[in-house]
Amino acid sequence: MINLIGNYSLIFALIISLGTMFFSFKNFKYNNILDFNLIVLVFLQFILIFCSFCTLLLAFINSDFSNLAVYNNSHTTKPLFYKISGSWGNHEGSLLLWLLVLSLFSLIFLIQSKKLSVSFRSLSIFFQQIIIVGFILFIFYTSNPFQLIIPTPNEGLGLNPILQDPALAIHPPILYLGYVGSSIIFSSSLAALVCKYTTNQWARDIKKWTLISWIFLTIGIMLGSIWAYYELGWGGFWFWDPVENVSLMPWFCLTALLHCSSVLEKRSSLQSWTIILALCTFMLSMSGTFLVRSGILNSIHTFANDPERGIFILIFLSCLILLSLIIYFKYNNFEKSNKSFFVSKETAIVINNWFMMYFLAVVLIGTIYPIFLEVITKEKISVGPPYFNQLIIPLLIPFLFIMSIGTKLDWIKNKEINVRYKKIVLLILSVLISYLIAKHLNTKILYSTVLISAALYLLFISILDLKNDKLKWSQKTSHLAFSILIISIILNSIFSEEQSVNLKAGEEKKLSKYTIRFEKISKSQIENYTSLKAEIWVSQNNNELIFYPELRLYKVPETITSEADIKTNLFNDNLVVVNYLKDTDYLNIRYQKKPFMLLIWISALMLAVGGILGLRKKY
Amino acid sequence: MKIRLSFLFVLTLIVFILCVFFLSLFEEKSYVPEKTNNKIENFSIKDFYTDKSLNLKILFEDEKYIIINIWSSWCIPCRQEHKHISNLSSFNSSKIIGLNYKDKKNNAIKFLNELGNPYDTILSDKDGTKAIFLGAYGVPETFVIDSDLNIIKKYIGPINSEIVNEIRNLLNDY
Numbered sequence: 001m002i003n004l005i006g007n008y009s010l011i012f013a014l015i016i017s018l019g020t021m022f023f024s025f026k027n028f029k030y031n032n033i034l035d036f037n038l039i040v041l042v043f044l045q046f047i048l049i050f051c052s053f054c055t056l057l058l059a060f061i062n063s064d065f066s067n068l069a070v071y072n073n074s075h076t077t078k079p080l081f082y083k084i085s086g087s088w089g090n091h092e093g094s095l096l097l098w099l100l101v102l103s104l105f106s107l108i109f110l111i112q113s114k115k116l117s118v119s120f121r122s123l124s125i126f127f128q129q130i131i132i133v134g135f136i137l138f139i140f141y142t143s144n145p146f147q148l149i150i151p152t153p154n155e156g157l158g159l160n161p162i163l164q165d166p167a168l169a170i171h172p173p174i175l176y177l178g179y180v181g182s183s184i185i186f187s188s189s190l191a192a193l194v195c196k197y198t199t200n201q202w203a204r205d206i207k208k209w210t211l212i213s214w215i216f217l218t219i220g221i222m223l224g225s226i227w228a229y230y231e232l233g234w235g236g237f238w239f240w241d242p243v244e245n246v247s248l249m250p251w252f253c254l255t256a257l258l259h260c261s262s263v264l265e266k267r268s269s270l271q272s273w274t275i276i277l278a279l280c281t282f283m284l285s286m287s288g289t290f291l292v293r294s295g296i297l298n299s300i301h302t303f304a305n306d307p308e309r310g311i312f313i314l315i316f317l318s319c320l321i322l323l324s325l326i327i328y329f330k331y332n333n334f335e336k337s338n339k340s341f342f343v344s345k346e347t348a349i350v351i352n353n354w355f356m357m358y359f360l361a362v363v364l365i366g367t368i369y370p371i372f373l374e375v376i377t378k379e380k381i382s383v384g385p386p387y388f389n390q391l392i393i394p395l396l397i398p399f400l401f402i403m404s405i406g407t408k409l410d411w412i413k414n415k416e417i418n419v420r421y422k423k424i425v426l427l428i429l430s431v432l433i434s435y436l437i438a439k440h441l442n443t444k445i446l447y448s449t450v451l452i453s454a455a456l457y458l459l460f461i462s463i464l465d466l467k468n469d470k471l472k473w474s475q476k477t478s479h480l481a482f483s484i485l486i487i488s489i490i491l492n493s494i495f496s497e498e499q500s501v502n503l504k505a506g507e508e509k510k511l512s513k514y515t516i517r518f519e520k521i522s523k524s525q526i527e528n529y530t531s532l533k534a535e536i537w538v539s540q541n542n543n544e545l546i547f548y549p550e551l552r553l554y555k556v557p558e559t560i561t562s563e564a565d566i567k568t569n570l571f572n573d574n575l576v577v578v579n580y581l582k583d584t585d586y587l588n589i590r591y592q593k594k595p596f597m598l599l600i601w602i603s604a605l606m607l608a609v610g611g612i613l614g615l616r617k618k619y
Numbered sequence: 620m621k622i623r624l625s626f627l628f629v630l631t632l633i634v635f636i637l638c639v640f641f642l643s644l645f646e647e648k649s650y651v652p653e654k655t656n657n658k659i660e661n662f663s664i665k666d667f668y669t670d671k672s673l674n675l676k677i678l679f680e681d682e683k684y685i686i687i688n689i690w691s692s693w694c695i696p697c698r699q700e701h702k703h704i705s706n707l708s709s710f711n712s713s714k715i716i717g718l719n720y721k722d723k724k725n726n727a728i729k730f731l732n733e734l735g736n737p738y739d740t741i742l743s744d745k746d747g748t749k750a751i752f753l754g755a756y757g758v759p760e761t762f763v764i765d766s767d768l769n770i771i772k773k774y775i776g777p778i779n780s781e782i783v784n785e786i787r788n789l790l791n792d793y
Contacts, residue, residue, distance in 0.1 A: 071695075153693050296643050310644040318637050325633070329626045368636075375642045555747070 003067055006055035007146040013048040013103070014136045016041055021129045027122035034118045038125065042110055045132070046103040053100045056145050060087040065156050068147040069093060075158035077528040077555075085169030091293065091309075092145035094172055098289075099135045101173075101180040106132070109184050109209075116205060120188075120195045127187035130323075134316045142309040158554070167227040175220030175247060179285040181213025182250060185257070186282035189275050190324060193331040198271040203264035206278065208615065210261060213281075214254045215611040221247050222604040229597070230564065237600065240388045245367040246288035249360055253281040256356035259349045266411060267346060271334045273353070279324045286317050296371060348406030355399045362391045393451065400454040400486065404461040407471060407479065426464070430456035441494060448494070455490055459483040478610025484603035488596040497593040502586045505534075514540045516591060529554045534578050538591050547576035549589075573597040659768050662752045667719055667727070667741035678740060679766045682714055684790055687762045688738070689718045689750055692730035694758040700777035701734045707783050708737040713790055717741040720750055720758050763789065 020041045027035045056069070060083050065071045073090040074083055088097040106128045113121050139145070185206055192198050192206075224244065225237040238244065257277040263270045290296075294310025366383045373379050434452035438445045462480040465471055501509045503518040519535040532551040537544055550563040566575040573594040578587045663674045679685055688704055690697040708715045717738035719727050722745070744750055753762055753770070763772040763786060772789060774782055 149695055153695065155693070290640070294644060296640070311641070314637065314640055314644070321633055321637075325626070325630060371643045372639050375639050 002055050002058055002064065003146045003148060006052040006059075007144070009048040009052035009055070010136060010139065010146075013045050013052070014133065014140075016045045016048065017129050017133045017136065020045065021126055021133075024122040024126040024129065028119050028126065034121060038122065039110055042103070042107050042125065046100075046107045049096075049100050049103045053096050056093055056096060057084065057087050060084065060093075063156065065154070066148055066150070066152040067145075068149050069145045071149060071153055071156045073158075074156040075528070076155065078158065078164075079527060081166075081169065082164045088172055089169075092139070092143045094176075095135065095139050095143055096145050097173060098176050098180060099132065099139065101176050102128075102132055102135060102183060105180055105184050109188070113205060116201065117195065117197065120191050120197045120202075123191035123194060124184075124188040127190050128183065131183055131187070131320070134319075138309075138312050138316065142312050165227055165231045167223050168231065171220060171223040171227060174216050174223060178213045178215075178217030178220050179250065179289070181209055181216060182254065182281045182285050184209045185213065185278045186324070189278035190327050193275060193327055196331070198264070198275065198334070200265050200268060203261045203274070206274075207258070207261045207265060210254060210258050210278075211611050211614050214251070214258055215608045215615075217247070217251050217254060218604065218608045218611065221251060222601065222608075226601065230566065231561070237597070240366070240383070240385050242367050242370075243292055245363045246291055249363055249367075250281050250284045250288065252356045252360040252363070253277055253284055256353045256360075257281060259352050263346050263349050269346065270350075272332060275328065275332075277353075279328065283317075283321060283324070286313075286320065290314060290317055291367075343409060345406070345409045345411050348402065348409050351402055352399075352406065355395065355402075358395060359392060362388065366391075396486070397450055397454045400458045400483075403479070403482075404458040407461075407465060407475065408468070422464075423461070426460040427453075427457055430460060437491075437494075452487075452490060455483065455487040459487055472614070474610050474612075474614030474616075476610075477613055478607050481603045481606035481610055484599060485607065488599040488603060492594060492596045492600065495593075495595045498590065499592075500588065500590045502581065502588050504585050504587075514538050514591065516589060518587065518589060519546075521587075534587060534589075536576050536578070536589060536591075538574070538576065545574060547574075547591075549576045549578045551578060551580055568598055570598055571595060659752055659754070659764070659770060661768060662749060664718075664742045664744065664749050667717075667724075667743040670743075673742070675768065676766075678714065678716060680714075682712075683766050684713045684771070685764055686713055686715045686786065687718055687753065687764060688715060689720050689744075689753070689755055689758050689760045689762075691720045691722045691758045692726040693722065694720075696777040697759045698730075698734070700759055700779070701737070703778050703780060703783050705735060705737040706780070707778075707786060708739070710783075710787055714739040718750060718753075719743050720755075721745065721747045761786075 020038065023035055023038050023041065027038060056067075058064075059067045059070050060074055061080070063070065063074055063076050063083070065074075069090055069092045073093075074086050078086065087093045106125060109128070110121065110125060113124075188202075188206060188209070192202050221244075224247065228239065228244075229237040257274065260270055260274050260277060264274050290310065290313040293313060296310065366387055370381050370383055373381060431449065431453040434449045434456055435445075437452055438448035441448060459480075462476070462483045465476055466480065468476070497513075499511055499514060499516070501511070501516055503509060503516070505518055505521050508515060508517040515538070517537040517539075519537055521532055521534045524531050524533070530553040532553070533548050534550070536547045536549065538547065539545070545567060547565040547567070549565040552561045552563060553559075554561065560580055562577055562579055564575045564577040566573055573592075575592050575594065577590045577592075579590075581588055659675075661675050663672050665671065666673055686707065690701075690704075704715065715738050717740070719741055722743075724743075742749070750760075753760075754773075755762075759777050761774040761778050761782075762770055764770055772786070778786075
């Protein structure tokens with residue numbers, strides 16, 4: 001019964017979509033006042049989709065195994081929290097969530113954009129409805145969350161235990177908010193193109209949405225990597241895994257858009273480029289969905305290998321790309337923008353955009369190159385961190401330097417290029433500190449010195465900028481956060497240490513720096529898994545740390561997960577992960593020292609806070 | 620004219636990328652099973668009908684390979700793959716062993732009466748502890764094991780006609 005309600009709400013939402021498209025197009029053509037029907041219809045659509053999502057949620061909470069999605073992904077012994085998060089932890093449910101957010105954002109956009117012209121608003125809604133129709137059809141044809149199984153099984157198959165983690169429970173919805181926010185940017189820039197509405201007012205409006213999706217995307221990516229760090233126990237937070245890259249690409253695009261839309265807002269130039277970025281952001285989000293959902297990429301996120309789904313998204317994606325290409329090339333005739341002097345804020349922002357595009361290109365190629373190679377030559381490769389590190393890190397150096405200079409330039413033309421002696425002192429100071437740090441490493445002194453000093457210099461300048469009243473707080477916060485983030489990442493990768501030994505309970509091993517002792521192991525039964533807790537002593541220079549890493553044996557589905565025990569303080573993370581060695585009494589024990597992990601999370605959060613500050617009303 | 624040219628360029632590029640994506644959808648992407656620890660222990664297990672204790676090695680008799688299929692009457696995909704298992708048993712000389720996983724005996728017998736019994740021997744794993752020895756994740760799963768108890772091939776999820784062919788070729792090759 002409840003399944004039917006969900007299913008029919010979706011069908012009605014689809015019908016309403018068609019109605020909305022009709023009304024919005026009529027409104028765009030003939031009316032000067034926004035048709036009230038439009039708001040009512042969009043609202044109704046949201047309510048219907050919300051209803052449908054709620055029924056799925058209820059099915060998961062009640063463990064209604066007559067529903068195929070519930071049966072495949074839930075189990076009666078699962079804690080309530082994960083039953084709820086299970087509803088979007090699977091392919092079908094996550095699409096429904098995407099649709100829900102999509103319709104919510106359309107509604108908010110329609111209500112929020114009162115100041116803008118009516119034809120522009122109705123046309124944006126028109127494009128938005130195209131996306132919504134596409135998603136509803138996708139759900140119906142290939143991934144209906146309300147499929148029934150007869151007879152009703154007594155027990156479900158269970159949610160993959162590595163997905164049972166608080167960070168991961170909220171990671172997909174947050175990331176989706178980011179992705180879906182970019183759909184508004186997409187539709188509204190298409191509408192702006194057609195209506196010739198690429199004005200300052202539009203830029204201000206688009207910037208709000210850019211910020212919103214950027215904030216959610218930032219937090220979403222951060223949560224994903226927190227999950228990778230704490231739950232997967234791989235001892236790292238970023239692996240250049242294709243699925244991680246897929247979420248990073250729209251982020252680069254959005255960051256570029258964020259900066260470039262302020263040029264459009266202040267100086268009415270770079271219209272064409274802003275539009276391209278806006279379109280690309282959503283295209284990248286959609287292609288990301290395609291790559292992840294079609295199972296082309298093999299990764300932990302791959303829900304199922306179903307070519308049918310892939311074909312549908314691909315056709316949908318091609319339609320959207322074609323639509324935006326035609327509209328872009330048809331309506332793209334902007335006046336040549338006013339000249340700007342070489343040393344100016346515009347130039348700095350354009351350079352920022354170049355760098356962003358470069359990083360984007362590196363990640364894009366690294367992600368899709370293996371796919372191309374496989375199709376064309378049948379050779380299977382995977383692109384690993386060395387590729388990304390070698391291509392990105394060297395370019396990071398000029399990027400950081402320009403970022404530290406660029407913020408204080410004036411619009412149009414910088415009057416005086418004043419080199420204060422305070423700044424020179426800071427530069428020398430950062431080079432000196434970096435040299436000392438680099439010397440400690442003994443390898444590649446020059447390279448590390450330059451890299452660290454670029455990051456340090458940016459940090460110093462950002463701190464100094466905090467007192468600068470000309471800059472906005474949002475910018476100051478995010479730039480400072482970014483500099484802390486970069487420097488923590490660099491220092492983290494330089495100073496990480498790792499030791500790995502195989503020990504039996506009661507054994508001890510002396511390593512060059514530490515002594516690792518495997519004291520004992522204890523077994524207990526907790527909710528839906530069996531826990532094996534090891535007690536491990538790590539001592540270094542009379543300093544003893546006791547760790548309790550854990551192995552969790554899940555019954556449904558039969559899986560072992562490894563929980564790291566992490567001791568965190570502001571400057572250092574110490575962690576121990578154990579892994580089960582099959583057919584032996586030995587455990588593989590890995591002890592890792594990861595400096596500045598906490599700072600990485602804090603600064604990523606601060607980056608998002610900077611974005612939130614940018615949302616404050618100042619007009 | 621200039622705009623036309625750039626339009627065509629972008630269009631061809633995008634069409635090319637989309638074509639590659641399209642082709643890649645049909646590439647073989649199933650996970651290659653992990654190579655480490657392919658050897659399994661010899662464990663004892665009860666026969667489904669007689670409740671007599673057997674051990675895995677005895678099941679081989681003189682065969683070099685056996686196929687173990689984990690199934691359950693409550694498992695929907697098992698129902699789907701049943702015809703492929705029957706297919707496999709009619710073509711193959713190797714023994715097919717069914718491992719009845721966390722099931723009620725009556726339901727399991729009903730299942731076999733309804734769909735037919737493709738297995739040479741059926742083993743009973745009432746509490747799901749024996750499947751762990753095989754490193755199974757759930758039902759259904761299919762293993763090809765040699766007489767030294769090495770797992771040669773492991774299929775997670777229901778098998779289809781392609782996999783049936785693959786197993787047949789595999790066993791003919793050896």
